Amino acid sequence: MKISVGVFFGGKSVEHEVSIISAIQAIHAFDRAKYEIVPIYVTKEGDLFVGNDLDKIEEYRDIPALLKKSRRVFLHREKDRSLLVRYPMKRFGGSVCAEIDVAFPITHGTNVEDGALQGYLKTLSVPFVGCDVTASAVGMDKYVMKALCKENGLPVLDCRRVYVKDYYGDRENAVARIESAMPYPVIVKPVNLGSSVGIGRAGDASELREAFEYAFQFTDTALAEPAISRLREINCAVLGDRESATASECEEPINSRAVLSYEDKYMSDGGSAKGMSAAKRKLPADIPPEVRQRVRGLAVETFRLLGCNGIARIDFLMGADSGDIWINEINTIPGSLSFYLWEPLGMSYTRLLDEAIRLAFKRRREESEISYSFDTNILAQFNAGSLKGAKLKGA
Ligand SMILES: Nc1ncnc2c1ncn2[C@@H]1O[C@H](COP(=O)(O)OP(=O)(O)O)[C@@H](O)[C@H]1O
Ligand SMILES: [Mg+2]
Incomplete structure (x- = not known):
């Protein structure tokens, strides 16, 4: 039996389009003798779609038309099966569009590479390829x-983090903080984006303000570090x-x-x-x-x-x-x-x-050896009366 791989791509990210390219390249590189590939396109709104034309790059020139001939689905876990179920469901059965053994996120950027998609898959117990929630987020x-x-x-460059609220709360202070920490020129970048989005270089205080204001169009948290000349x-x-x-x-x-x-x-x-x-x-x-x-x-x-x-x-x-x-x-x-x-x-x-x-x-096997229940019997001590106003120690 072939292994069914659900390739997730797109998503609510500024790198949505880049992800489409990365995923379609990969879809054509899998060993088809071993794997069956289910392309799962995530729209910028976060809706999931499956369909026969989702693996063709030229179809993405007109996404609304592509979605029209594709099927909106949701991911559902039933016993140990990961199912893509038609949304809205049909009234009388026949709603399962595909089944996957493993999810393969080929997604870039916020909401899809930062642990959010990984957390969603993990919550549903769907095995997935790549970094887990913590490594993705970090x-x-x-x-x-x-x-x-x-x-x-x-070895990393020394840097300072600036939150948008702090910056607009006191711009002078934000600039002074950076100036006391590092010499110009300074690079300012969003902490959580990629593809060079929102990055600027500053040679003096006024350019530093411009660079922050540019970065804050894309993020609520920016980072300043010395520019390597x-x-x-x-x-x-x-x-x-x-x-x-x-x-x-x-x-x-x-x-x-x-x-x-x-x-x-x-x-x-x-x-x-x-x-x-x-x-x-x-x-x-x-x-x-x-x-x-x-x-x-x-x-x-x-x-x-x-x-x-x-x-x-x-x-x-x-x-x-x-x-x-x-x-x-x-x-x-x-x-x-x-x-x-x-x-x-x-x-x-x-x-x-x-x-x-x-x-x-391999990770799935290793995780299955970890116990997710801890027998303490605390519920046995409770009755409805004792729950009222009771405080959980250490909670
Ligand atoms: N400290 C720095 N000094 C000089 N150039 C930098 C510095 N940091 C980033 N850059 C330039 O900006 C580009 C994008 O920055 P990077 O930190 O890689 O963010 P991204 O996630 O957007 O790729 C780098 O590829 C490099 O050309
Ligand atoms: Mg980079």
């Missing part, structure tokens, strides 16, 4: 991720889990501007639907063997520190002159799942997907 928040790295002695960027993916993890080849993305933009990442191929795999890069990165080894080592350490699972990509900043290396961010569901970083090491996209699914089932 990985999405650039500030929390850096704090965790710093606590564990991994002569910057090189190195990315490295990791595949594995807490027990064992391996690093991919390293790439050096090539940017045409000071800040690698959304266009650099996704549109450099004239808008053809190749996602991150079409971005301009040097692969392998042109770095000495000892730098490559350090980057790959740090990538695995970061992956394991966050408790990641499946495929993640860790992005580094490197001072072109100093050679200093800092962990910049982790993408717990990287664009194009970083398949192109494994090919130079002899691992095909098909095998990469296979491994990610194997790791999901």
Whole structure:
């Protein structure tokens, strides 16, 4: 029997479109002798759809028309089966559209990569590929991720976090706080977005205010950190889990501007639907063997520190002159799942997907050994009378 994989993509995220590209690439790379693929498109409103045309990129030029010929469903768990059930349900049976053995989120950004979708799947007990709730949430928040790295002695740039309310409550103070912590130029970015959305660079106080105000159009929490002037960027993916993890080849993305933009990442191929795999890069990165080894080592350490699972990509900043290396961010569901970083090491996209699914089932087996009930018999002590006004110790 084939394993049925529900590929989730889209969702309420600014990276909705990028996710469609990543997911459709993956859908065409699965080993069809082994897997049956159920594409599950999540609209920007969060509605789930299944259908025969959801795996065709050209259909997304007209999403309303695509949805018309697709079927709206909800995910339902019945005993140990994960079912996609037609919504609204038919009155007399026949409402189950598909059944999946495992969910594979190929989603980028808020609500879908940050632990929210993962929490939804976990609540329903649907096994899923990739990072669990905590690793996804920590990985999405650039500030929390850096704090965790710093606590564990991994190299990250010093940074300050600013909440939108505090900023507009006292702009002078917010700017003064950053100025006392770091020299200009400063980079301001939303803590929880990707694809270079909302990022700005400031050389003085007025540009710093502009940068915050720009970032706050997209987020309620921003981060300021020193801008690295002569910057090189190195990315490295990791595949594995807490027990064992391996690093991919390293790439050096090539940017045409000071800040690698959304266009650099996704549109450099004239808008053809190749996602991150079409971005301009040097692969392998042109770095000495000892730098490559350090980057790959740090990538695995970061992956394991966050408790990641499946495929993640860790992005580094490197001072072109100093050679200093800092962990910049982790993408717990990287664009194009970083398949192109494994090919130079002899691992095909098909095998990469296979491994990610194997790791999901491995985690499921390990979780099933954890007990979710704790026999204390506290309910036996209660009667209706004693519940009134009773306080639960430690609750
Ligand atoms: N501290 C920094 N100094 C210089 N450039 C930076 C710095 N942080 C980010 N950038 C530039 O901005 C781009 C996007 O920032 P990043 O932190 O990777 O956010 P995103 O999640 O949007 O990719 C980076 O690829 C890099 O080009
Ligand atoms: Mg980045």
